[in-house]
Amino acid sequence: MIPIVSDLAPLLCGVLLAVTGAGKLFGRRTAQLAANTVLVRVLNDGRRAGQALRAVGAAELAVAAALLAAPRAVVPGVATAVLGAGFVGYLGYAKVTAPESSCGCSARAEGPIGARSFARAGLVLLGGVAAATATTAWWTEMIRRPGWSALCVVAAAALLLAVSADLDHVWLLPLRRLRIRLFGSPLAPAGGGPVPVAASVELLEQSLAWQAASPIVRSALLDDWDDEGWRVLRFAGVYEAPGRGARPVNVLFALDTDASIDTTASPAVRVSVIDDATDEMVPVDLLAGSGVRAVLPMAR
């Protein structure tokens, strides 16, 4: 190990473990966080999982205190490395058995176990190994080489920032925003041509034609196609003719392929009801029950 890194490792690991340990031990949400970790299944009890997470926090705090107070002792470094190895093993087990569970690592942000979780645990392991080989107390090293020490601390902080999701909003999101401002959105702008089918369905669903036909329509959109400027939307339905019983029908709507709720507030929709078995047009006065009389003559 590089001597200055080894000598500062107790400080860096100590501060990191103090922060995460205190978060787990004293955090108000620890129990809630524990409920989403694989600990619940291992311990068979949500309350015990919370207690276990707090116990780990207490252990982290104890190790942190030892690291900071006795930087040249081997035991705190080894204990840190053991903690790190424990985290890696726990994450590996959780990843295999319950990949969607939360890691509970920093007792703040929650998220599925990913590369960042493993990187964090690996850093604790490496930091522990480095701390165990420290030969000079960190305060002596900082007084002796203040410039390099500051550089080391800044580099370590940057490394932790990069592997921690907690602080994404501080640096990652502004960076992503800047990239989009400089290079534009990577997503496609609107192409020309007809509106998306979803926009036609949206317009249809807000139309009087849809309201009038809704007692007959039973399915959601079954099929759609464009033909000479028209978009045809096919639905399945059931029509109960007075005295003739119910029969399955196709309900067809035809709209302008360019029309959407942006282009018209009062959509013109052609509606026809076709018997599914015989393909005959079923004569239905759709507007009879709707209280609105706005039928235009058939345009041809």
Add this chain to the structure above:
Amino acid sequence: MSHRQDSPERRGIDRRRFLTTAALGGATIVGASALGGLDADAAFAAPMPSLDPAIAKSAFAEGRITAINGSVLEVAGSYGDQHLIQLTNATSVWKLRPTTAEEIKVGDGLYARGVDMPDGTIAADAVWVNIVNLYCTVKGIAKDRLHLAHGAQDHAVVGRIVADTTTASYLGGALTSDLSRVRIGQSAQILGAWRPEDDAIDIARVTVGH
């Protein structure tokens, strides 16, 4: 877009031509309605009361598909209940887009609306496969996906953008294929299809600016 054909392609095209003619021969109704729709969103709404009292009340089922026997789906509900969902050629199938029953796989999640039959099955009018409706924050934008955070704990979700399918709505405007106005940090409602294989979501619609 969708290509539901009951017969070989040629006959499918002829059938569509026939239906186009029939559709254009129908009456034109002009005007707007205040009522909501029965499409994908409606899977999350209470079953819509029919305007026609003659139509039986809709039955509703949700759960994971445990087996597919011909046209019958065996569904294990989220609350320990069991459903048998009967598909017919009049059943609409949504899986990111209108599609056919062949796209349904064991393990998929499902919402179905239909009619209770005397034998205990539900004859489905419409099924929505793997449909999810999430309120998220946009955390990142890439060429083919949105990075999203969902819920109070900012659970990370990847939303995949599907060419010719993903649409966006801004400030209550019409759905458009223009996705370039989505911004990092915006709150977004994501309607899409969950992908069991990688736990991502194929986005059908992203709604922002409300």
